Amino acid sequence: MRQHSGKSNLRGILPALLLLFGLTLPWFCYMLLLFPVFPAAVQADAAEPGELPAEPRPQIPGDYGGEKLIALTFDDGPRRSTTTRLLDGLSERGVQATFFLIGAQIEGNEDVIRRMDNEGHQIGIHTYDHVKLTGLNRADFDAQVEKSRMLLKETLGHNDFLLRPPYGMLDDSVKAWAGCPIILWSIDPEDWDDKNADREVQQIVSEAQDGSIILMHDIFPESVDAALRVVDALHAQGFLFCTVDELFAARGIELEARKVSTDPKLKMMDLIAKVDK
Ligand code: NI
Helix, strand or coil: CCCHHHHHHHHHHHHHHHHHHHHHHHHHHHHHHHHHHHHHHHHHHHHHHHHCCCCCCCCCCCCCCCCCEEEEEEECCCCHHHHHHHHHHHHHHHCCEEECCCCHHCCCHHHHHHHHHHHEEEEEEEECCCCCCCCCHHHHHHCCCHHHHHHHHHHHHCCCEEEECCHHHCHHHHHCCCCCCCCCEECCCCCCCCCHHHHHHHHHHHHHCCCCCEECCCHHHHHHHHHHHHHHHHHCCEEECHHHHHHHHHCCCCCCCEEEECCHHHHHHHHHHHHHC
């Protein structure tokens, strides 16, 4: 009985459904005709940013044209465990950095240092055992800088190393005796302090500018994590990573011994002003 009564109800509903469908079908067809309008409207929205006038790109001499360049630099290494992991990560990303090494950590890590050199990273001196270079006599200065230079020369077979004095401390004697360009930095996340990769990444990415030199330490696992995340984040923003030498060369700035270099940004702006005139 129930089945019979169900069929009977269905017979009553069916004409009503057909009527409703008949009434709505023309509207549905009308909507189909309108449909191509919607993607066009969406495209118009998406195209809007592209319609803004492109920013004029400065014409800068050098291989890199007007690209945003940035240099990662690492002090206080090598430390086999962390430095090797950093080199692996940089290699995967096709990035070259600059390493300011501690002379006392060369012995036993020669293969790590040769790998740096072979993979296109630049190498510098950060004293033999991380002392302040200011106020030293010449013999003590040489025991820190020249000794490290000779060990690197024996390891790598060349002798063109930059110098970064510990703590960035300089005086006239350091400049006179360095025998090579002295490189400081423009972004310091103080990664030795709280060893907080999240905070370091946030600070570096927010401060990054064309021409920045970033100071980190490849002896801390958190710094390695942060550095690789910074590379990914800044790559996504169109930055190219290069060595310190490449950074200055791309701006047409010659690095000279006895000259202290921090951030080529200001000099680069001078260069742009000259080109524009
Ligand atoms: Ni240091």
